[in-house]
Amino acid sequence: MYKTIIFDVDGTLIDTEKAVLGSLQKMLKEDYGKQMPLEELTFVLGIPGSSSLPQLGIGDINHANERWNHFMKDFFQEIKVFDGMKEVLGTLEDRDLVLGIVTSKTNQEIIDDFEPFGLSGFMTHTVSADDTEKHKPNPDPLLKFLEISGADPKTAIYIGDTVYDYECARDAGIDFGLALWGCKNPEGISATYNFEKPRDIIRILG
Numbered sequence: 001m002y003k004t005i006i007f008d009v010d011g012t013l014i015d016t017e018k019a020v021l022g023s024l025q026k027m028l029k030e031d032y033g034k035q036m037p038l039e040e041l042t043f044v045l046g047i048p049g050s051s052s053l054p055q056l057g058i059g060d061i062n063h064a065n066e067r068w069n070h071f072m073k074d075f076f077q078e079i080k081v082f083d084g085m086k087e088v089l090g091t092l093e094d095r096d097l098v099l100g101i102v103t104s105k106t107n108q109e110i111i112d113d114f115e116p117f118g119l120s121g122f123m124t125h126t127v128s129a130d131d132t133e134k135h136k137p138n139p140d141p142l143l144k145f146l147e148i149s150g151a152d153p154k155t156a157i158y159i160g161d162t163v164y165d166y167e168c169a170r171d172a173g174i175d176f177g178l179a180l181w182g183c184k185n186p187e188g189i190s191a192t193y194n195f196e197k198p199r200d201i202i203r204i205l206g
Helices: 017-032 049-056 061-078 085-094 107-113 140-149 163-172 199-205
Strands: 004-007 098-102 125-127 156-160 175-179 193-195
Touching: 004 140, 017 061, 049 061, 061 107, 085 098, 085 199, 098 140, 125 140, 140 163, 156 163, 163 175, 175 199, 193 199
Parallel strands: 004 098, 004 156, 098 125, 156 175, 175 193
Antiparallel strands: none
16 A cells, blocks of 8 residues: 655646746747747656756756746646646545655746645655756656655655656656646556546545
8 A cells, every 4th residue: 555645746736738838939939039839849848947958959058947937927827736636635635645746847946836726735745856966757856755755665656647757756666657637648658557537546546
């Protein structure tokens, strides 16, 4: 039985795809004169800007990340909590399970894009992109979580929506649950569990 449930944020707890891609598209056009269709930017989902921006030919990563976050504010109305997620977190908390997040967001992005939705109070521990030198799909973020929480990897599961999340969990030696409600490319992801909707987490893990 699992005692610790660790969540990714974007595409798992909150739906940020339109905001992330729209703000990046706008930043690239206004700051760099690059006009790119949204479908060519989807590779950025699930990894930090420090990993994705160089693939777009951008050198000044810190400045570009600041500008990306600036434009995210224009798309904030596009972000929402996935249906049923808050109720699921409440039920898991009531059953004395330890909840936490491992995300590619920076600490500031968590404050700006995640905390306003009222889910932070469910989380006992948080690992952001600022907490490790290496990021997903490297296992270091999850290993850091296990270190700070004292969780047993045998009784922990990571729930996310991308192949980066799966590879991170696999190489950290913990089970993986695929959040199909946010996953765009489930092919080739050998998850321990496939969750069609947030409520399935209760059915299988609760």
